[in-house]
Amino acid sequence: MSEGCRAGCGACCIAPSISSAIPGMPEGKPAGIRCVQLDENNLCRLFGDPSRPRVCERFNFDARVCGEHREEALATLTWLEQDTC
Template identity: 65%
Template sequence: MPDGKPAGVRCVQLDDQNLCKLFNDPHRPTLCRQFDYDEAVCGESREEALVILTQWEHATA
């Protein structure tokens, strides 16, 4: 996504299992490489993470 990923848009680099196709690729964006798990962001499940991230996206739009 050369112009960045808009809020609420699924990353085109996620596979069917929601894993990053660029995980060990040197072309992986710096922001993605720097992200580390944080319970405040990720919660305890994928569903909880999506709720938290959606709330943050709406709050910062």
């Protein structure tokens, strides 16, 4: 079952690589690197902005991926990134 993202998590803005251009990161973002659009509260500055990459818009909370807490989400997303390369 899908529900809203965990506010302040930001794991999906750190662990995976993003090949699409992001404002401030025109070549995309390597895996494990914090997106420049992730603020100090781990919230996306581009949320709701048309310049937000489509891949980011399409990512939805999934308990199997996001787990119980931020550290679990980071670990799972890091593992998925490494396993699918």
